[in-house]
Amino acid sequence: MSLLKPFSKLPGLNTANILLVENEEQFQQKLADTVVLQEKTVNVNVLARSLPLPMENEESRPRIDLVVFIIHLTSELSFQSAETSLKYLDPGYFQGKVCFLVTNARNVSVPPERLVSVRKLAASLHCPLLCAEDQTTEGVTTAAHRLLAILKVAAGLVPMATGLYLSTLTRCTVPSDIDQQNFE
Amino acid sequence: MEERNSTEETPRNNALAQRRSKSYRQSMRSCVEATHLAYTSGLLTALRIPRSRKAPKSCDITKQVDPDQVALLVKKEWQLSYVTPLYQFRHTQLKSYSKQLSAFIVSEKQQGLAIEVGQELGFKVNFSVVLGLAETDKDAETVFIQILSKQAFSAKDDAQKVVWSGWLTCVNGDLDYLRSLPLEFVSLPLFCTRGPESLTVLVKSWFEKTFDCCFGPLGINSTNLQWLASLWTGCHPTINIQYLKLVWTLPTLPPMDVTYTVHPQDAWELWDSMRQVDTTEDSISIDEVTGFIKGLQSHFFRHFRIDLSAGSLMQISTALGSSHHSGKIKIASPNYIPTILQLLTECALLKMPI
Numbered sequence: 001m002s003l004l005k006p007f008s009k010l011p012g013l014n015t016a017n018i019l020l021v022e023n024e025e026q027f028q029q030k031l032a033d034t035v036v037l038q039e040k041t042v043n044v045n046v047l048a049r050s051l052p053l054p055m056e057n058e059e060s061r062p063r064i065d066l067v068v069f070i071i072h073l074t075s076e077l078s079f080q081s082a083e084t085s086l087k088y089l090d091p092g093y094f095q096g097k098v099c100f101l102v103t104n105a106r107n108v109s110v111p112p113e114r115l116v117s118v119r120k121l122a123a124s125l126h127c128p129l130l131c132a133e134d135q136t137t138e139g140v141t142t143a144a145h146r147l148l149a150i151l152k153v154a155a156g157l158v159p160m161a162t163g164l165y166l167s168t169l170t171r172c173t174v175p176s177d178i179d180q181q182n183f184e
Numbered sequence: 185m186e187e188r189n190s191t192e193e194t195p196r197n198n199a200l201a202q203r204r205s206k207s208y209r210q211s212m213r214s215c216v217e218a219t220h221l222a223y224t225s226g227l228l229t230a231l232r233i234p235r236s237r238k239a240p241k242s243c244d245i246t247k248q249v250d251p252d253q254v255a256l257l258v259k260k261e262w263q264l265s266y267v268t269p270l271y272q273f274r275h276t277q278l279k280s281y282s283k284q285l286s287a288f289i290v291s292e293k294q295q296g297l298a299i300e301v302g303q304e305l306g307f308k309v310n311f312s313v314v315l316g317l318a319e320t321d322k323d324a325e326t327v328f329i330q331i332l333s334k335q336a337f338s339a340k341d342d343a344q345k346v347v348w349s350g351w352l353t354c355v356n357g358d359l360d361y362l363r364s365l366p367l368e369f370v371s372l373p374l375f376c377t378r379g380p381e382s383l384t385v386l387v388k389s390w391f392e393k394t395f396d397c398c399f400g401p402l403g404i405n406s407t408n409l410q411w412l413a414s415l416w417t418g419c420h421p422t423i424n425i426q427y428l429k430l431v432w433t434l435p436t437l438p439p440m441d442v443t444y445t446v447h448p449q450d451a452w453e454l455w456d457s458m459r460q461v462d463t464t465e466d467s468i469s470i471d472e473v474t475g476f477i478k479g480l481q482s483h484f485f486r487h488f489r490i491d492l493s494a495g496s497l498m499q500i501s502t503a504l505g506s507s508h509h510s511g512k513i514k515i516a517s518p519n520y521i522p523t524i525l526q527l528l529t530e531c532a533l534l535k536m537p538i
Contacts, residue, residue, distance in 0.1 A: 024435075024494075075435070077494040091336065109496065111407040 011052025348379030
């Protein structure tokens with residue numbers, strides 16, 4: 001079982017690499033293009049459907065600084081695929097190098113339990129949870145902007161800030177009231 | 185929003201984390217409200233998504249409710265909406281409400297139309313109470329509204345026919361919420377309508393003007409459709425459901441609809457195997473429901489290689505009733521009305537922006 005390790009390769013100069021994992025493969029391309037356009041030091045984006053990544057290009061793949069799991073709340077499969085992919089990440093990633101991005105959180109047809117379970121997952125892993133809107137260009141630009149902010153810290157390009165420090169500020173929390181919801 | 189809340193709550197000192205001060209609780213409660221982005225829930229509606237329900241018992245509803253009135257409710261397809269509590273709605277003044285509503289409808293319909301002498305646009309409205317549907321003493325009695333009108337070009341002596349009907353109900357509503365309402369308010373959160381959209385809009389605007397309430401569309405999300413499918417399948421031993429049909433929409437290009445019909449005996453055996461060992465217990469938990477639907481989905485996957493969990497559940501139907509994601513419900517059998525209405529009342533209460 002090949003785990004993706006955070007520090008097994010040397011970092012490049014003035015580069016930061018982001019891995020976007022999404023089961024449906026619709027939002028990743030738009031997001032990747034927007035991230036590259038917004039910032040000139042970000043050179044490489046790696047897109048994947050699910051982990052583990054294929055062994056063939058193991059050597060040519062650069063060091064991945066931030067892994068983003070994109071979960072579409074309209075389908076249950078998206079969430080399950082993200083959960084199974086988590087197993088293929090080395091624990092070193094969970095100290096500020098993993099982020100969850102959720103779309104369609106405001107959609108009326110989405111059962112609220114799904115967002116609650118994604119929150120619980122993100123809170124248990126101490127990772128930030130971002131909500132994004134993927135249908136409009138402004139939504140994609142905003143999401144890219146936020147991811148870029150986290151990416152720069154995770155790649156070490158921001159002085160005096162590390163991924164671990166940022167994650168203690170931005171990590172998702174679930175108040176324990178949610179667990180006490182069913183009084184019957 | 186998440187960043188702001190986490191900086192407040194992350195304790196710098198372990199000792200402080202033990203202290204449950206009042207302000208900490210209030211900030212936690214506001215965090216709970218902020219999680220549900222589809223609607224804002226106030227302090228009075230503690231957000232509760234039920235994780236278990238009582239198994240439906242077949243009850244002869246005609247013992248509690250007049251059979252003619254039951255016949256008005258079953259075997260028809262209703263469109264659902266939620267309504268916020270009504271201010272100063274009195275069950276004793278139904279006759280005057282009927283007159284006011286009919287006058288309102290007539291005046292709205294005549295706006296902009298040239299008034300012809302002799303043309304009868306007469307609408308007659310009938311408000312009535314359906315006694316017996318309310319389960320607890322906090323539930324308000326169900327109110328049934330009918331609009332009758334003469335068809336155009338009908339003969340002079342023809343009776344008026346029902347062109348629109350609707351009913352407001354509350355069955356086994358959340359007790360804490362109902363107790364917390366001020367005395368002048370009556371809560372009948374579920375509104376079911378059937379008939380032309382123009383009349384529905386007029387009725388809603390009259391209610392909004394008279395009782396200062398708000399209406400909104402009530403959809404039935406996939407979790408609740410799964411609950412309905414399991415509850416109806418569970419009734420198979422007592423009353424034959426004849427088929428279990430589920431319709432999914434898959435997000436392919438072009439979108440694909442999958443209709444999955446299951447033989448009732450097979451569905452019941454799968455449901456029975458999902459029920460935990462203590463089948464004597466009355467309650468059904470959400471895990472059993474999700475397990476049942478997952479079983480159906482994995483069977484489909486094994487045969488067709490299509491994973492239905494990538495799509496969304498749109499409609500379910502059995503011989504006992506059918507329900508659509510957009511908020512349509514049809515109850516075919518009068519025996520299980522209280523259970524279905526209880527589930528729908530819960531949906532309406534959760535959806536309300538109060």
